[in-house]
Amino acid sequence: MKISIIGASGYSGAELLNLLLGRRGIEIEKVFANSSAGKKVEEVYPFFRSRTDLTYEEYSAEKIRTSDVVFIALPSGEAMHIVPELLKTGKRVIDLGGDFRLKDASLYSRFYKRAHAAADILPKAVYGLPEWNTSAIASAHLLSNPGCYATSAILALVPVLKDNLIEATGIAVSSLSGVSGAGKNATLDYSFTELNESVRAYKVAVHQHTPEMKSVLENISRQNVSLTFVPHLIPITRGIYTTIYARPKKAFTKDEIIASFKKHYSNAPFVRFIGEAVPEIKHVNYTNFCDIGFKIDLENNLLIIMSVIDNLVKGAAGQAIQNMNIMFGMNETEGLL
Amino acid sequence: MKISIIGASGYSGAELLNLLLGRRGIEIEKVFANSSAGKKVEEVYPFFRSRTDLTYEEYSAEKIRTSDVVFIALPSGEAMHIVPELLKTGKRVIDLGGDFRLKDASLYSRFYKRAHAAADILPKAVYGLPEWNTSAIASAHLLSNPGCYATSAILALVPVLKDNLIEATGIAVSSLSGVSGAGKNATLDYSFTELNESVRAYKVAVHQHTPEMKSVLENISRQNVSLTFVPHLIPITRGIYTTIYARPKKAFTKDEIIASFKKHYSNAPFVRFIGEAVPEIKHVNYTNFCDIGFKIDLENNLLIIMSVIDNLVKGAAGQAIQNMNIMFGMNETEGLL
Amino acid sequence: MKISIIGASGYSGAELLNLLLGRRGIEIEKVFANSSAGKKVEEVYPFFRSRTDLTYEEYSAEKIRTSDVVFIALPSGEAMHIVPELLKTGKRVIDLGGDFRLKDASLYSRFYKRAHAAADILPKAVYGLPEWNTSAIASAHLLSNPGCYATSAILALVPVLKDNLIEATGIAVSSLSGVSGAGKNATLDYSFTELNESVRAYKVAVHQHTPEMKSVLENISRQNVSLTFVPHLIPITRGIYTTIYARPKKAFTKDEIIASFKKHYSNAPFVRFIGEAVPEIKHVNYTNFCDIGFKIDLENNLLIIMSVIDNLVKGAAGQAIQNMNIMFGMNETEGLL
């Protein structure tokens, strides 16, 4: 099986390479990165020294000849310009960016601050959350890989929303993210000195993963959902910690919560429900796992759910490979354990 | 003016020393620390080399002769055993621990997991939040310095609760803290390797600052308040970031929020209300400031308030000195700017 | 093939597990850890949730029945008490600690501050630096895995010493280490707050890896070697950065240095000589690679060599597995790329 990667010089692209290089049965045909065209991968990422001789090339669709699947790891706003042409070649496409996550082009333009250039193919895009969408993923031609924050929040909320345990309104999603989530950033705001030993919230209640969480949760739980999402940048490299505050729909016991998560995730190889234990980022970093725990605050009538992932693996490259495995009939966990 | 410190070898005690050494008109009579008795301060904290010749002594009340005020910076559970005797000497006492923050001894035993040994003097203790309690502080003999998390949450919530802008129930308080907040900790859980590049929530909905927040907010806003508090440990040394999610009581505009904060804090020298800007820990670290910002999420009907402090300064030693200044009729900001 | 691990609850033991779990053809028979006996591995390291059901047991030699090789990942000073008995069972042993690295028991007692309890078997121990000792490793029954600092320094120095390019005296080895190198440490000195945002040198010129470097370099280069070694603890979790200052034996060109390294390491799969480039810890972390670069300071007549490894992989568990691969006739890189 052959694959190519467009946008292979960013952190998600590099993580894709890291996970795919050396995997039996996978051959990498092309790695595209316009900004690094002509450079060997190991020049940009010396981490790959002696592991690959691949050289970044400037992207053009014709250069991809034998790939069965093409990963796109470009910043949001770029994939929509190349996907229509790519799909015409018959290749299956997995987009790690945000361009095909929202079905509604007007929501896209509102949250991504630009018009959508390929609104007509939005209906074709399959949202690649394997725990909830396996069969559609299996036959997808255009797969849209979920956002990192969205992955952590949706996996934590779906069971209790679907089982009608919590109110679908007034949900507060508070996330902490490592800095790699912002991609390669040559700006003062993302310099070491500005971020170290500090914390800042950003895009408070206007982050582009908010409508993604809302619409996916509505689709799966079949009800209107309203939630506020506040992401915070913290001085670590990898990892997302999401803490969710939701009001119970009725009095419930912790056993009902446990039963709900167990029912929905007993067959999900990458979701580890840990009951009333508290998850930690270090338990999932460099893996494709999502750990989910909860606490009930009886006195104040709130359910607290905590969920952690590695933003570059389950939040990006790992989940993309999990999707690829499903699309091509392989074992979902192949190359990820 | 003379002062003594009991428990001067912990991080809050060291910060007290750092802020008081070299301040004109302040003389330090005694520094007590049973675990370091006989050692010079600079042996335990080489940071103080050449700044002081003080030596830690084993505590006994009689050794304090000329101090006008005694700071207690012991772990919670210890001050209650020595305060009754100390008060009899007529000295004014400022306790930085948790023993005198709750008026209700049964709440204390529930959240601090031990019986209160001096429940009879709880009514005498004055809660030292200078922004809301100045006149009582001025005449206090036993002053209880607020908890670090409590300081950040209470300062952020009082204006909008008092002005009836938000519902007093279902409030979610999500805090991130630097590790110095846990004090000197010779345990694996607080070792560098276990905390670095990770995050963990702890004491979810059962932290001892929860009843402190609740009771102080109820006292000041004169209504029942229910809130959930989730603290998270993040890999920084100093600083607390508190993000609060609350439901509006009625439709309000951002101008009403701004007016509320401005009205209450225009004369508070250490609260910097920054409107719809986002606070960052680095803006307040090593200072006694609390920065507070907010956002309204109209669509989801939630008010988000963010507040930051340095847990060792405004959250401990700095606030204690601010209280001392008020108690002794000095300028509130003396030695703190 | 079956393996067991003694001391499997420390960081090196956990890294061994991480590298061996799921490797085809490897079965783990027993994991011993007296301090965690009775606990599942995933209780001590939730990182392993859903990856293994192994339970730590209290160690006794008889419990190991079918293992072909036994890894010992105990703190130095413990292996010497159990290795003699283990060897009698005929099992091959790989010790990751320091007990069998020095051939001279008096050096051991001087630097490790205790008498050696099994001095008689020191001659049998094979020093497991695969790049320089392959054939002895292949037939070893007792393999002593090199120290982390020693690995980084020896790999950097051997070529130029062996080729007589530098003076064998007055060499200065300056190393920086991540905190995981100190093992699990429930002491104040290794707490987050004490190490973060700081640096400290320790065991200056008396670290126990000094005689290891010296004796191994003398053995391989067949000359007396004298070197000073200063380790520094820096606030990162993993990685060692070693910078070496050595005086040229004669005038040499950079091409001679390049030729020396290339000659000696062209067949070493885990040494990446990068010429006059500067290595960085992030390029080797989570891998078994050692990256080595150099600069000549003509004006001041010094050669500077820089070498980096991940202390838990090439500096411990990874190198131990590389040695196991060689001992059992497998490909040296099996399970490590």
Added chain:
Amino acid sequence: MKISIIGASGYSGAELLNLLLGRRGIEIEKVFANSSAGKKVEEVYPFFRSRTDLTYEEYSAEKIRTSDVVFIALPSGEAMHIVPELLKTGKRVIDLGGDFRLKDASLYSRFYKRAHAAADILPKAVYGLPEWNTSAIASAHLLSNPGCYATSAILALVPVLKDNLIEATGIAVSSLSGVSGAGKNATLDYSFTELNESVRAYKVAVHQHTPEMKSVLENISRQNVSLTFVPHLIPITRGIYTTIYARPKKAFTKDEIIASFKKHYSNAPFVRFIGEAVPEIKHVNYTNFCDIGFKIDLENNLLIIMSVIDNLVKGAAGQAIQNMNIMFGMNETEGLL
């Protein structure tokens, strides 16, 4: 007394402001920063909220009217274009950059990679290392504040060089620096993700502080000095750790080393000689102190000296203020303790 700052929006400029704001008897006339002209200081550094109303202005010499002294905190290469004009106004100038540290314009062009634009005034510049140059500093009109690395290395080496205890050749200076030393850096190389959990040496043996160390040491010790300097970037915000390896000139005892340092620094208020103790960055951060310790490695005939400073205080703004104090006949420690 009035002061102005040119280049007040960089880290050193901000630290100057932090140290000078609120100091009795000091008034700040102007803060210049072309890139931030028109912005209030608190917009660029919210840390200063409520502490100052100053606004950055575009620089022109005529705007400075009443200042007694002008600090220049511009990147190297800019001060040389404005100092000649400034000096003509009669104002005393303290330059924190590198333009006037080397007396030899050809050395400047070699290490700073540009021609010197004001070579004719190089002879007038006084090197501002207060511990060794007090009287010249007192009467200086153009004061050149030492480099951060240079400060830590020179203070550590002068006593033993001057007292002929070590060889003046073959000295190796190995330094670790926090990232703020690189200034405000909007480049990928200085982004959080690229620096965190890693280390890299840079400008190996070609750093511009090398000729500064060499020439200052030669001037003070009156002999030729040759040294190699290797700086390493480590993931902390502030602080420099310098470890020096030098060969003894003759057999000496530790008492001779101790005597040498004590003799030279007994009256230096900001140098804390700590004998055979090991310095740590956290003991000096946010202070103007330089802590110096040493070890003798008898067996290998090397003296190891370790020295630590805060690069933004003793390595920049603090030392500049110490120099100002001396230039204007104030107590050297004024505003710095």
